Amino acid sequence: MLTIIKSSNIVDMINSLPFAFISLRWLDVLDIFLVAVLIYQLYKLVKGTVAIRIFLGILAIYLLWKLVSALSMELLSEILGQFIGVGVLALIIVFQQEIRRFLLIVGSQSPFAGAGLVNKIVNWSKANTEEEELDINAIIRACYNMSRSKTGALIVIATDTELKFHTSTGDQIDAKLSAALLESIFFKNSPLHDGGAIIHKNKIVAARCILPISDNPKIPSSLGLRHRAAVGLTESTTAIAIVISEENGTISLASGGKLKNGISSEELGEEIKAAMKKDQAPS
Numbered sequence: 001m002l003t004i005i006k007s008s009n010i011v012d013m014i015n016s017l018p019f020a021f022i023s024l025r026w027l028d029v030l031d032i033f034l035v036a037v038l039i040y041q042l043y044k045l046v047k048g049t050v051a052i053r054i055f056l057g058i059l060a061i062y063l064l065w066k067l068v069s070a071l072s073m074e075l076l077s078e079i080l081g082q083f084i085g086v087g088v089l090a091l092i093i094v095f096q097q098e099i100r101r102f103l104l105i106v107g108s109q110s111p112f113a114g115a116g117l118v119n120k121i122v123n124w125s126k127a128n129t130e131e132e133e134l135d136i137n138a139i140i141r142a143c144y145n146m147s148r149s150k151t152g153a154l155i156v157i158a159t160d161t162e163l164k165f166h167t168s169t170g171d172q173i174d175a176k177l178s179a180a181l182l183e184s185i186f187f188k189n190s191p192l193h194d195g196g197a198i199i200h201k202n203k204i205v206a207a208r209c210i211l212p213i214s215d216n217p218k219i220p221s222s223l224g225l226r227h228r229a230a231v232g233l234t235e236s237t238t239a240i241a242i243v244i245s246e247e248n249g250t251i252s253l254a255s256g257g258k259l260k261n262g263i264s265s266e267e268l269g270e271e272i273k274a275a276m277k278k279d280q281a282p283s
Helices: 007-016 026-046 050-070 074-085 087-094 096-109 115-122 136-148 179-185 225-236 265-279
Strands: 153-157 171-176 196-200 203-209 240-244 251-255 258-263
Touching (some): 050 074, 136 240, 196 225, 225 251, 240 265
Antiparallel strands (some): 171 203
16 A cells, blocks of 8 residues: 655654754855865965974874763773863963964964054154165075175064064164175174174164074075074964075075075075065055
C-alpha cells in the first residue's frame, strides 16, 4: 500500500532537521570572510617563526581539553580548563613580540597614520612654514664613497614618522644632512659607526641606534645583522633603510620588509624616490 506524502509534511520534515532554522545573511558571509582574512594575516605574521610552534601547541591543548570534557574525565578536564581559562593572558605574554609587530603594521597602514592627515591636525599652525626637502644626492654620494671604500653602514630614512622610539636608543645628533657627515659617522674608527643612523626631514636625527632584527627565514644566511636590521625595521614601519656591506661594498635597500640587494648608486636615487612617493601618498 502506497503512502502519499503531502507537501506540508515534507516542509515539516525539513524544518525538523538540525540547523534548518538558521538563516544566512550577507553580513554573516562578510563576517566569515573578514575572520578568514584576519586568521590568514596572523598566520603569515608567525609563519616560519617559533611562534607558530607555540600556537600549534596551544591549539593541541585546547582540542585535548574538548576531548577529555566530552569523555567526562573530570580531573584532567579541570586541569586543562584552568589552563585555557587564562589563555588570553598567556597568549599576550607568549606572543608579545608578534602582537607588537601586528599593531605597528596596523597603525602604520591606518588612514589616521597618513602624513597628510596627521600634519593637518597636529601641525595646523605651521601650515605656512616651508620644510627643507630631503637631499637625496647627499645620501647617494655618501653611499657611493662608502661602497668604494667598503665601509659598512646602515642608514634609515624616516618618512611619515620620526621613529622616536628608535632614535631614543642611540646618540642624538640633530644636524643637517650632508655626505661628509654620514661618511664620518660610519668611519670604522668612529664611536658612532655601530647601529643605524636615522634621517628625518633632511636632518640626521640620531646615530648608533638599535634597530629590531628580522626573523624572516627567507633572508639569505650570507647577509649580516645590518641587512636583517634593515628588513626588521621596514617590516613594522614605513621607513626606508640603506645598507652598505663592509665585505664587498654592495648597496642594498629595504622597504616594506623587502630587500633589494646589489643596486648601483644611480639606481639608489630612483629607488629612494619611488619608496618615498609610495609611503607619502595620501590615504
